[in-house]
Amino acid sequence: MRKDQSLGEYLRAQGVSRRGFLKFCSATASIMALPPTAVAQVVEALASARRPSVIWLSFQECTGCTESLTRSHAPTLESLIFDAISLDYHHTLQAAAGYGAEAARLAAMEENAGKYLLVVDGSIPAGNNGYSTIAGISNLEMLKETAANAFAIIAVGTCAAFGGLPHADPNPTGAVSVSDIITDKPIINVSGCPPIPVVITGVLAHFLTFGTIPKLDELGRPAAFFGQNIHDRCYRRPFYERGQFAETFDDEGARKGWCLYKLGCKGPTTYNACATLKWNEGTSFPIQSGHGCIGCSEPNFWDKGGFYNPLSAGMWGSRDALLGAAAAGAALGVGSAIAARRRQKKAQGTEI
Amino acid sequence: MSTLDVIPVNTEILTGNVEPLLHEVRHALRRLANGGDGTVIDLQSLPLAPGEEGRIEELLGKGEVRAELDALGPSVVQETSYPGVWLVTHRNTEQAVVGRFIEVTHMPELLKSQQADIERGISRLEHQLEN
Numbered sequence: 001m002r003k004d005q006s007l008g009e010y011l012r013a014q015g016v017s018r019r020g021f022l023k024f025c026s027a028t029a030s031i032m033a034l035p036p037t038a039v040a041q042v043v044e045a046l047a048s049a050r051r052p053s054v055i056w057l058s059f060q061e062c063t064g065c066t067e068s069l070t071r072s073h074a075p076t077l078e079s080l081i082f083d084a085i086s087l088d089y090h091h092t093l094q095a096a097a098g099y100g101a102e103a104a105r106l107a108a109m110e111e112n113a114g115k116y117l118l119v120v121d122g123s124i125p126a127g128n129n130g131y132s133t134i135a136g137i138s139n140l141e142m143l144k145e146t147a148a149n150a151f152a153i154i155a156v157g158t159c160a161a162f163g164g165l166p167h168a169d170p171n172p173t174g175a176v177s178v179s180d181i182i183t184d185k186p187i188i189n190v191s192g193c194p195p196i197p198v199v200i201t202g203v204l205a206h207f208l209t210f211g212t213i214p215k216l217d218e219l220g221r222p223a224a225f226f227g228q229n230i231h232d233r234c235y236r237r238p239f240y241e242r243g244q245f246a247e248t249f250d251d252e253g254a255r256k257g258w259c260l261y262k263l264g265c266k267g268p269t270t271y272n273a274c275a276t277l278k279w280n281e282g283t284s285f286p287i288q289s290g291h292g293c294i295g296c297s298e299p300n301f302w303d304k305g306g307f308y309n310p311l312s313a314g315m316w317g318s319r320d321a322l323l324g325a326a327a328a329g330a331a332l333g334v335g336s337a338i339a340a341r342r343r344q345k346k347a348q349g350t351e352i
Numbered sequence: 353m354s355t356l357d358v359i360p361v362n363t364e365i366l367t368g369n370v371e372p373l374l375h376e377v378r379h380a381l382r383r384l385a386n387g388g389d390g391t392v393i394d395l396q397s398l399p400l401a402p403g404e405e406g407r408i409e410e411l412l413g414k415g416e417v418r419a420e421l422d423a424l425g426p427s428v429v430q431e432t433s434y435p436g437v438w439l440v441t442h443r444n445t446e447q448a449v450v451g452r453f454i455e456v457t458h459m460p461e462l463l464k465s466q467q468a469d470i471e472r473g474i475s476r477l478e479h480q481l482e483n
Contacts, residue, residue: 018466020423023442026462027451036392036453235367235401275399281448288402 007084007208008047021047028205031198032214033224033273045209049084052207053112054119055105055146056090059139060132060166060175061122065157066092068194069201084208088116091134102135109149117207118150120178123159123166127174143181152186152213153178154203161189161220162299169303179220186213189220193296196277199225217271219299225277230267230293233275236260254290264308265292272297367401370408373454377412380456381436390457405452412437412454419463425450429460 005013011021025042029035034042058066070093087093088108089101096104108116120143125131129138137145147153155178158164166175179187190200203222206214214222231237239245239259246253246260259265267275270293274285286293292308295301305313373393380391395405413433421427425444432439438460442451 012468017423018468019421019462022462022466023423023427023451026453027442030394030396030451030453033397036394039392233399235399235404237399238366238368276397282396 005051006047007049007051010084028209031202031277032206032209033202042209049208049211051084051086052151053108053116054085054087054204055108055116055150056087056093056119056121057134057139057142057146058091059120059122059124059143059160060173061157061159062165063092064194065121065200066090069197085117085204098135102137105146109146113149115151116149117204118146118153119156120153120160121156123163123173123175123177124181125166125173126176126180127172131173140181143178147178147182147185150185152188152207153182154188154190154200155179155220156190156200157195158191158193158296158299158301161191164193165302167300167302187220188213188216188222191219191221191226191297192272193301195297196225196273196279198277199273219271221271221297225273226271226297228271230270230272230275230287231265233273234267234287235275236287249290260287260290260292262310263292264294264306264310266295266298266301266304266307266311267293268311270295270298367399367404369398369400370404370411373398373408374411377434377437377454377456381434384436384456384458390455392456393454395452395454408454409439412439421462427462429463 008021011024016024022039022043025046026036026039028046029039029042032042086108089105091097091101094101094104122132122139124139124143126140129140132139134142155161159166159175160178163171163175163177163180166173167177177189179189188203190203192199199222202225203214206212206222214224217223217226219226231240234240236257236259239257240261244253244256244258245262246258247262248254249263254260261268265287267287274293275287278285278288294307295304298304376393380393384390395408400408415431415433415435417429417431419429421429425442425447427440427442430439430441431437436456436458438455438457440451440453440455440460440462441449444450
């Protein structure tokens with residue numbers, strides 16, 4: 001796609017009919033969690049959308065976030081959206097290396113000053129700059145330099161958003177998040193370990209469509225995807241309400257698909273869209289596969305006690321208090337549901 | 353254990369969202385019948401248990417019209433047994449579902465020939481007749 005082409009012109013040149021474009025926009029509106037009535041607006045905006053420059057920096061990370069995106073379940077949509085951006089630097093995906101790669105980054109920064117999107121995955125070592133470098137440049141220096149003229153920053157994955165695993169106790173590298181360092185730019189935190197690929201694409205599509213950043217929650221995450229917790233959207237919620245819990249991973253309750261709260265599910269305190277968008281071609285998500293949510297989209301999820309300790313054990317100090325905590329668990333569920341609705345209303349600007 | 357099929361996992365879980373959804377469809381259909389606007393419901397935005405989407409499909413049944421189109425992957429537009437209620441399923445070129453909607457309307461927009469496509473068709477036809 002040429003830089004001077006709009007997305008609509010590009011698709012027409014590729015032989016995509018208007019009908020195909022409508023379908024593309026319907027699916028795009030769906031992944032942006034927009035109501036179906038917004039499709040007409042999306043059609044109009046995307047038809048004239050211009051190709052923005054994107055610089056993607058990877059710091060202390062495992063490449064899981066990039067893997068998540070490139071293995072996403074909607075390759076047609078993903079590739080179209082990726083055709084619609086100019087990915088000018090991504091050291092895992094680009095062919096260039098060494099000085100050539102860094103020259104491409106600097107050229108993109110200069111040509112698109114003030115307009116490019118900066119995507120970051122991985123945390124930044126603040127303890128010793130030598131822990132992680134690219135082309136001899138420390139992560140800290142590269143982030144500051146590249147962020148200076150960015151329009152906005154998308155922190156992809158829990159490492160970039162909140163420090164993630166490198167930040168886990170004892171945090172040997174002094175890992176910090178993007179927002180710990182950059183304080184004068186809009187930052188969109190797309191957390192998750194890894195994030196749901198269509199959430200990454202949804203944020204890019206939102207920028208392409210509206211040229212703005214989406215509404216964010218108090219942790220800087222797009223409210224459309226992080227406005228409700230896993231528990232509120234979980235299909236096993238009716239079992240929770242009825243007090244039917246799996247006690248072990250192989251008992252009768254587990255086989256009947258009962259609630260995994262007592263097995264450590266962090267759904268009530270985790271905000272993400274796994275329960276509706278799901279993973280692996282929309283097949284399933286951890287709870288549907290029989291394992292509790294580990295809360296990977298929340299700050300410090302690695303240090304919040306064991307993945308298999310129920311939330312109530314954290315509240316009451318020991319797993320032995322579980323029986324007495326069942327009522328507390330129910331109260332927590334109701335409380336989190338109320339909190340979720342308040343967060344959603346706040347994010348939508350309708351809270352009174 | 354020779355296959356995954358023998359693992360005794362119950363997939364007949366109900367969220368209780370199927371019946372409210374059908375009521376939503378009923379209200380939308382009444383609005384349409386009274387001259388109001390159509391409604392589109394995005395099924396991917398709803399928490400549904402395994403098997404519940406199939407249950408919705410089963411309850412809505414199949415009507416007289418089924419259209420298939422091939423635009424950035426196949427799509428199926430199926431009128432349900434309730435006239436005015438359509439089930440629209442979009443797939444990508446890898447056959448994965450990328451969108452599933454219940455449309456309550458006289459005719460889903462996607463089935464209509466689009467103005468831009470008509471104009472391009474005219475140009476093509478004129479070009480063909482000239483040569």
